[in-house]
Amino acid sequence: MGRSGGTEHLTVEREGATLVLTLNRPEAKNALSLPLLVGLYDGWLEADADDDIRSIVLTGAGGDFCAGMDLKALAGNGMEGDAYRDRMKADPELHWKAMLRNHRPRKPVIAAVEGYCVAGGTEILQGTDIRVAGESATFGLFEVKRGLFPIGGSTVRLQRQIPRTHALEMLLTGRPYTAAEAASIGLIGQVVPDGTALERALAIAEQVNACGPLAVEAVKASVYDTAEMTETDGLKSELERGWPVFGTDDAKEGAKAFAEKRPPVYRRT
Template sequence: MPDEAPLVITERSSDGVLLVRLNRPERRNALSTPVLMALVAALNTATADPSVGAVVVTGNETVFAAGADIDELAQASSEDDVESPRFLAWQEIRGFTKPLLAAVEGWCLGAGCELAMCCDIIVAGKDARFGQPETNLAIMPGAGGTVTLPRRIGQQLAMLMVLTGAPITAQDARDCGLIALVTETGQALERALGLATTIAARAPVAIRAAKASIKLATALTEQAHLHREREIYLALLGSADKAEGIRAFKEKRAAVWTGR
């Protein structure tokens, strides 16, 4: 009997980018707990590999991920633990410290939209659709759809998306700040990989620090964030990469980053 297809497929480029493809086309890339755990394993590999500077997660040409696995959802109950393996997998994905990009074509719904929102930059083809339709099943989003979404796009539009279950277009998602870029259909992955390559070539210590500081925007008051930003900035001034960056600028050459 042949081995089952992997739940995610990883491809490592020579430019420091790890591509992670969701690989359940027969289930429209439904995000079962095993899929999330496979994604976590891929991200953990990227964390441990200093040559990986950025990660791109994608689906296929018609669907990024259409939601949670309906069979798994049918077996879930109100007696399940809050800190289940699924919950902990989501926490690990959100805690990934290197740049994480999403390339979205087609449907990006429910848990798929929540996964995209875990990413630092979302690039979508113009025919992509984003939605949180869980209320159609008499439940609600459970992995950030009522937490991250209103922080990204505001309470009014989040209410509209969640309470009606209706998806929005890629352009509407760009206009409201849910995603960063809209491309022609079929070009999201190419654009995301290009961005990831650019980011991976930059000083890793600075990129990780900048990502961490930006993510504090919804966790701290403005004054507390300004204070923390200054602390992170000062720590970077003592890095070997900062010294190399200054030298390279003065010598008019490309910098050679060490990640220290």
């Protein structure tokens, strides 16, 4: 992989057309810090701005995804990373954008989860598009056990992503969930052997990268834009967004490559 920026708590690397963002605070199970949040948001912006990036993989270093808010810091002097306070002051919603609460990248985001993915980690997860986890991964929203509120979007999003009874059980009990349980209720899509989540996520990203980027981005946008519409309005919106894709050079290239039995070369035109 090629390194392309980041902060002391967030590593940014390129793997072909995939941007790999790694939460890199393993000594704290990648609990949230200012350098981590700023680096994460900058990573989303980099992916949005660079047309050569076709997918994003989000993972964690040291065998964990993210343990959420740093409770020790919350009980003490606040989050680590004084050098980044000006960034947070300049954009009061930066942390929500970093956690995918108030920002949605236009490229597909694939989560590769190992170890702990709890509290804020499970909240960030809900902002990703495709989710892979090692079989020993742990999920859950523990906030109520600490007298806190899962304000990263879970009381809104979770019931829209999994059945409400499961959402409420997770929200109101604060108990941990295994990867198998998380898959059974639809919170994650795939369970893989421990230590291979990133490998599987990168393989999925390669499949995404081989597709027409204009089509991929239009499909993702349509899925989210129509989620709360009636079927009639959603179908109208889908046609308005999807029909122009057929007039692109990429669409012609896809058909031509199929006829010529070769891989397509897409140029985002």
